Amino acid sequence: MASAPIPGTPVFTSEFAMKGYALNKMCFSLNSAANRAAFLADEDAYCDKFGMSGEQKDAIRSRSVAALIAAGGNVYYLAKFAGIFHLNVQDLGAQQTGVSVEAFKAKLNEYARFNADVNAGRLSNV
Amino acid sequence: MASAPIPGTPVFTSEFAMKGYALNKMCFSLNSAANRAAFLADEDAYCDKFGMSGEQKDAIRSRSVAALIAAGGNVYYLAKFAGIFHLNVQDLGAQQTGVSVEAFKAKLNEYARFNADVNAGRLSNV
Amino acid sequence: MSKIMGSVATSHIPGIGNAIAKNLQQDPYWKPFFDGFIPAREWLAKNVPDVAVVVYNDHGLNFFLDKMPTFAIGAAHVYTSEDEGWGIPTVAPLAGNAALSWAIIDGVVRDEFDVTTCQEMLVDHAVTIPLQLLWPEGPPPVQIVPVAVNTVQHPLPSPARCLKFGQSIGRAIEAYAPDLKVLVISSGGLSHQLEGERAGFINPQFDALCLNALINEPEKLTGYTTLEIVELAGSQGAEILNWITGRGIMQGKSREVLRNYHIPISNTASALQILEQV
Amino acid sequence: MSKIMGSVATSHIPGIGNAIAKNLQQDPYWKPFFDGFIPAREWLAKNVPDVAVVVYNDHGLNFFLDKMPTFAIGAAHVYTSEDEGWGIPTVAPLAGNAALSWAIIDGVVRDEFDVTTCQEMLVDHAVTIPLQLLWPEGPPPVQIVPVAVNTVQHPLPSPARCLKFGQSIGRAIEAYAPDLKVLVISSGGLSHQLEGERAGFINPQFDALCLNALINEPEKLTGYTTLEIVELAGSQGAEILNWITGRGIMQGKSREVLRNYHIPISNTASALQILEQV
Ligand SMILES: [Fe+3]
Ligand SMILES: [Fe+3]
Numbered sequence: 001m002a003s004a005p006i007p008g009t010p011v012f013t014s015e016f017a018m019k020g021y022a023l024n025k026m027c028f029s030l031n032s033a034a035n036r037a038a039f040l041a042d043e044d045a046y047c048d049k050f051g052m053s054g055e056q057k058d059a060i061r062s063r064s065v066a067a068l069i070a071a072g073g074n075v076y077y078l079a080k081f082a083g084i085f086h087l088n089v090q091d092l093g094a095q096q097t098g099v100s101v102e103a104f105k106a107k108l109n110e111y112a113r114f115n116a117d118v119n120a121g122r123l124s125n126v
Numbered sequence: 127m128a129s130a131p132i133p134g135t136p137v138f139t140s141e142f143a144m145k146g147y148a149l150n151k152m153c154f155s156l157n158s159a160a161n162r163a164a165f166l167a168d169e170d171a172y173c174d175k176f177g178m179s180g181e182q183k184d185a186i187r188s189r190s191v192a193a194l195i196a197a198g199g200n201v202y203y204l205a206k207f208a209g210i211f212h213l214n215v216q217d218l219g220a221q222q223t224g225v226s227v228e229a230f231k232a233k234l235n236e237y238a239r240f241n242a243d244v245n246a247g248r249l250s251n252v
Numbered sequence: 253m254s255k256i257m258g259s260v261a262t263s264h265i266p267g268i269g270n271a272i273a274k275n276l277q278q279d280p281y282w283k284p285f286f287d288g289f290i291p292a293r294e295w296l297a298k299n300v301p302d303v304a305v306v307v308y309n310d311h312g313l314n315f316f317l318d319k320m321p322t323f324a325i326g327a328a329h330v331y332t333s334e335d336e337g338w339g340i341p342t343v344a345p346l347a348g349n350a351a352l353s354w355a356i357i358d359g360v361v362r363d364e365f366d367v368t369t370c371q372e373m374l375v376d377h378a379v380t381i382p383l384q385l386l387w388p389e390g391p392p393p394v395q396i397v398p399v400a401v402n403t404v405q406h407p408l409p410s411p412a413r414c415l416k417f418g419q420s421i422g423r424a425i426e427a428y429a430p431d432l433k434v435l436v437i438s439s440g441g442l443s444h445q446l447e448g449e450r451a452g453f454i455n456p457q458f459d460a461l462c463l464n465a466l467i468n469e470p471e472k473l474t475g476y477t478t479l480e481i482v483e484l485a486g487s488q489g490a491e492i493l494n495w496i497t498g499r500g501i502m503q504g505k506s507r508e509v510l511r512n513y514h515i516p517i518s519n520t521a522s523a524l525q526i527l528e529q530v
Numbered sequence: 531m532s533k534i535m536g537s538v539a540t541s542h543i544p545g546i547g548n549a550i551a552k553n554l555q556q557d558p559y560w561k562p563f564f565d566g567f568i569p570a571r572e573w574l575a576k577n578v579p580d581v582a583v584v585v586y587n588d589h590g591l592n593f594f595l596d597k598m599p600t601f602a603i604g605a606a607h608v609y610t611s612e613d614e615g616w617g618i619p620t621v622a623p624l625a626g627n628a629a630l631s632w633a634i635i636d637g638v639v640r641d642e643f644d645v646t647t648c649q650e651m652l653v654d655h656a657v658t659i660p661l662q663l664l665w666p667e668g669p670p671p672v673q674i675v676p677v678a679v680n681t682v683q684h685p686l687p688s689p690a691r692c693l694k695f696g697q698s699i700g701r702a703i704e705a706y707a708p709d710l711k712v713l714v715i716s717s718g719g720l721s722h723q724l725e726g727e728r729a730g731f732i733n734p735q736f737d738a739l740c741l742n743a744l745i746n747e748p749e750k751l752t753g754y755t756t757l758e759i760v761e762l763a764g765s766q767g768a769e770i771l772n773w774i775t776g777r778g779i780m781q782g783k784s785r786e787v788l789r790n791y792h793i794p795i796s797n798t799a800s801a802l803q804i805l806e807q808v
Contacts, residue, residue, distance in 0.1 A: 006483045008450030013406045014605070014632035017317060021649050028316045031337045065447065075447040075487070076312045076404055083338025088267070089519045093451035107452055108516035114456035115284075118513040123460030132761045134728030139684045140327070140354035143595060147371050154594045157615045191725065201725040201765070202590045202682050209616025214545070215797045219729035233730055234794035240734035241562075244791040247742065318651070319597050322644035361685040366600035366644040366695075369683060373596070405647060407639040417644075 012074045020072020023059070026050040027077035036084055065096050138200045146198020149185070152176040153203035162210055191222050254352070254428040257299050258509075258529050259436035259502055260292060261466070261495050263522040264308070264381040269340040272384055288512030288524045289385050295509060295526055296386060301435035303349045304394045305356075305421065307498040308378035308439035309403040309491055311336070314370070320405045321368035323417055325360070326398035327353040331375045343380045349395035352428060356397065359424025365417055373398060378439045386437075394435065401497055403440070403490045411481065412474040414493045418500020426503060438498030440491025442513075444520035447487060454521045458484040459513065462492055463525055466499050467508050488520075505530045532630070532706040535577050536787075536807055537714035537780055538570060539744070539773045540663060541800040542586065542656040547618040550662055566790030566802045567663050573787060573804055574664060579713035581627050582672045583634075583699065585776040586656035586717035587681040587769055589614070592648070598683045599646035601695055603638070604676035605631040609653045621658045627673035630706060634675065637702025643695055651676060656717045664715075672713065679775055681718070681768045689759065690752040692771045696778020704781060716776030718769025720791075722798035725765060732799045736762040737791065740770055741803055744777050745786050766798075783808050 010016070026047055029035045039046045047057050059067035060081070068078050075092075082092055094104035117123045136142070152173055155161045165172045173183050185193035186207070194204050201218075208218055220230035268285075271277070277286040313336050315321065329350050333342040350371075357369055375398055383392045399421065402408055409417070425434050442459040445451055462485075465472035473496055481490050499506075510526040546563075549555070555564040591614050593599065607628050611620040628649075635647055653676055661670045677699065680686055687695070703712050720737040723729055740763075743750035751774055759768055777784075788804040 006450075006479070008448045008453075009445065009482065009487055010448045011406055011479065011482060011487070012404065014628075014635070017405060017605070017649060018607075018628055018632070021317060024317060025650075028312055031313060031335055033335060036337070069447055074312075074317075074404065079446075080312065080337030083336075086339075088338075089446050092446060093519055096447065096451045097449060104452055105516075108454070108519060111454045111456060111515040111521065114460075115514050118456055118460045118463065119511055121460075121464065121511070123457055132728075132757070134726045134731075135723065135760065135765060136726045137684055137757065137760060137765070138682065140350075140357070143327070143371060143683060144329075144350055144354070147595060150595060151372075154590055157591060157613055159613060162615070195725055200590075200595075200682065205724075206590065206615030209614075212617075214616075215724050218724060219797055222725065222729045223727060230730055231794075234732070234797060237732045237734060237793040237799065240738075241792050244734055244738045244741065245789055247738075247789070315597075317647070317649045319593075319599070319602070319646055319648055321597070321599060321646040322639065324597070358685050361600065361687065364688070364691045364694075366687065366691070368597055368599040368646050369595070370597055371595045407636050409639065409644065410642070413642045413644070416642075 010069050016072045016074070020074060022050045022052045023056040023068070023071055023073050024077040026052060027073065027081045030080040030084065039084065065092050136195050142198045142200070146200060148176045148178045149182040149194070149197055149199050150203040152178060153199065153207045156206040156210065165210065191218050254425050254430060254432040254434055256422060256425055256434050256436065256502055256529055257301055259438055259498050259527045260386060261438035261498060261525045262382050262385060263441060263517065263520055264378045264439045265518045265520050265522060266340050266377050267518045268381050268385070269377055272388070273341045284514045285517050285522055288514065291510050292386060292524060292526060300433065301394050302432040303352055303397060304435045304437050305397045305399060305501060306379050306382065306437045306439060307399045307401060307494045309494055310400050311376050311378060313376040314374040315400070317405060320402060321400065322402045322409050323365060324368040324370050324400040325353060325357050326370045326373040327357060328371055328373055331373055331396065331398060333376065333380050334374050336376055340377050343384065344391050346375065346392070347395045349397055352432065353397045355428045356421050356424045359427065360417065360420045363420040365420055382437050382439050399497065401493050403493055406478070408478040408490060408493060410478055411476050411493060411496050414497040415470050415474050415500040418497040422501040422503045425501070436498045436501045438495040440494040441485070441489055442492065442521045442523045443485040443489040445486030445488060446519060452519055453486045454515060455484055455486070456515065456521060459521050459523065463511060463513070463523065466495060466525065467527060468505055470496060470499050502527060502529050532703050532708060532710040532712055534700060534703055534712050534714065534780055534807055535579055537716055537776050537805045538660070538664060539716035539776060539803045540660050541719060541795065541798055542659045542717045543796045543798050543800060544618050544655050545796045546659050546663070547655050550666070551619045562792045563795050563800055566792065569788050570664060570802060570804060578711065579672050580710040581630055581675060582713045582715050583675045583677060583779060584657050584660065584715045584717060585677045585679060585772045587772055588678050589654050589656060591654040592652040593678070595683060598680060599678065600680045600687050601643060602646040602648050602678040603631060603635050604648045604651040605635060606649055606651055609651055609674065609676060611654065611658050612652050614654055618655050621662065622669050624653065624670070625673045627675055630710065631675045633706045634699050634702045637705065638695065638698045641698040643698055660715050660717050677775065679771050681771055684756070686756040686768055686771060688756055689754050689771060689774050692775040693748055693752050693778040696775040700779040700781045703779070714776045714779045716773040718772040719763070719767055720770065720799045720801045721763040721767040723764030723766055724797060730797055731764045732793060733762055733764070734793065734799060737799050737801065741789060741791070741801065744773060744803065745805060746783055748774060748777050780805060780807050
């Protein structure tokens with residue numbers, strides 16, 4: 001997977017998989033309500049049970065999606081961590097792109113004018 | 127997998143996999159010493175936790191390998207059940223072939239004369 | 253012999269599950285999306301399946317990185333949904349058709365696909381939401397066969413491999429003796445990206461290309477590498493692999509009977525496409 | 531670039547683990563078996579590997595029927611053995627080479643093998659016993675890459691598919707940039723059967739055919755279906771699939787440098803074969 005990187009797009013390759021295993025395992029465990037409660041009761045102790053690195057624990061403390069991804073986090077598992085704080089994917093998108101949630105939603109709405117063209121099959125010569 | 131059956135040879139196909147799931151799951155759990163102790167403390171209650179059928183529970187009670195296999199058991203998982211009683215694969219083989227363990231071992235020893243031929247590469251035209 | 257009726261491909265955005273739970277179908281934000289399913293349900297009323305083969309990707313409910321299959325096939329009599337960690341409601345247990353699952357497994361292994369078989373399997377929103385959209389009134393009146401494609405951990409299977417995998421599943425279904433009518437449900441996409449500085453990326457032109465190609469020119473998509481798909485459709489746009497697999501299951505030519513495309517639902521270009529086998 | 535030195539194929543009968551624990555190597559029952567490994571260790575002293583790719587089958591320690599992969603590849607930095615339920619001693623944790631694992635995974639997925647990747651993985655006696663036989667003095671001085679083949683739940687992969695899978699692994703190893711010397715360890719077999727009225731079945735003629743064919747005519751084995759293998763080699767004789775996969779990893783021609791065949795060890799025709807790449 002050594003092709004040119006895609007700008008602004010982390011790809012969850014082996015490099016991140018190896019780095020992020022403990023962090024992702026912790027996040028995966030948050031599927032369970034009992035584990036979410038244990039996390040909230042004592043974050044650090046909970047993270048230590050999974051052998052997370054200092055960088056990973058700092059990233060968890062920072063609530064920074066960019067830091068969590070740099071620490072090897074995969075967004076599918078991180079979503080379970082974000083869910084604890086009732087953050088949805090627009091909140092995460094806004095945080096990562098450095099804009100307000102309203103501005104992030106407005107950017108998504110800009111795409112809407114394509115709907116009619118695609119539904120009518122007019123966007124085909126691409 | 128609908129070819130002709132192989133005499134005396136149960137093949138763990140989908141039919142057995144579907145039938146035996148609960149039994150095999152119970153046996154798989156016996157990898158753990160704590161679970162082996164729980165099984166020994168109360169077999170029936172332990173089996174019920176896995177939703178085993180009446181046929182499967184009867185087969186467990188009977189200690190009959192043939193009955194366990196007919197109930198969908200897979201020998202790799204059944205081996206963990208047999209291990210509780212310190213039964214090895216020769217004990218299981220003797221039971222299934224209806225001979226004493228000594229007779230079963232003697233049958234295996236009969237094959238021994240082939241060793242020299244195979245090691246010398248003389249058993250090649252087959 | 254069993255027959256493949258056609259396919260319904262749809263996005264599976266988690267927010268849909270919450271919108272259903274809160275009855276927001278008439279809300280202005282949601283109405284253009286949910287209205288797309290009215291003709292889909294009319295089509296289903298005329299084309300009643302016995303079994304739905306659901307091609308989807310697990311989002312970290314049943315599979316973790318300790319055992320991450322490229323392709324997995326459920327072979328259970330019942331499938332349950334479960335807490336995914338961020339509040340989407342679970343649904344009643346779903347009936348499986350284990351016998352058809354095994355017929356498919358036997359067929360694809362014979363065709364040299366190296367599947368993981370799952371005799372017990374939790375199914376996440378990528379399975380439950382399409383079923384809720386098609387049968388909103390309650391438990392779906394079909395048995396299911398879940399087919400999971402890895403879109404999480406690179407290397408992902410290539411679009412070419414996914415199409416071939418689907419074709420092998422399709423052959424196994426058409427060789428299955430009971431007279432079942434089989435619907436393909438392809439779950440996921442279209443373009444979206446959740447992570448990185450490009451979060452919120454959507455590519456309507458590429459989505460249109462995909463929707464058009466899926467009708468009868470899937471080979472237009474099998475020329476891409478998975479990384480090219482990520483570049484064109486966004487990281488999670490890789491879920492188009494589920495649609496490509498699903499298109500492979502349909503043998504031969506198809507006719508598009510419905511298309512609805514709506515941006516945005518959450519961060520995603522949502523899409524619904526029904527193809528009928530001709 | 532990395533280089534494949536050769537392969538050591540050996541049986542992995544659990545009783546061997548107990549015999550090692552009880553120091554029975556000179557016992558008349560065990561001596562003919564253990565003595566076979568003296569020249570193997572001499573060969574290894576002259577041909578020192580950095581990494582061992584261990585092709586084996588799991589016996590219900592790491593995998594259960596809820597997630598049963600056709601082919602799985604370990605991608606961990608460390609692998610642990612664990613209680614298997616019937617008293618075989620565990621060994622110290624084994625070092626993995628995760629970077630090579632991922633190079634292999636990238637290669638085989640590119641070649642359209644649909645592997646399950648395991649970033650955490652318990653390894654059973656089928657991994658630990660061959661390592662103990664080759665390096666009896668303590669932890670093996672190699673890193674490992676475990677490759678698991680389904681020999682438990684039918685449909686099993688065909689011998690033909692296994693050979694191709696091995697060949698793809700071999701290409702990925704030879705394309706791996708670091709200068710590693712890689713040993714293949716193929717674990718399992720030869721003929722044996724634990725269950726049914728045919729329990730105790732052994733087939734020395736077929737074992738001899740296999741040992742001869744593996745040197746340079748593996749295609750003699752790839753003509754069989756898995757059920758024909760079961761008929762000829764016994765149910766658990768299907769572990770020859772591991773040997774066929776391992777032979778595939780060796781690119782090109784090989785030379786047999788050691789063969790030891792001994793019946794019976796437990797219910798099994800035990801075998802040891804070393805092949806050198808030429
Ligand atoms: Fe998704
Ligand atoms: Fe074995």
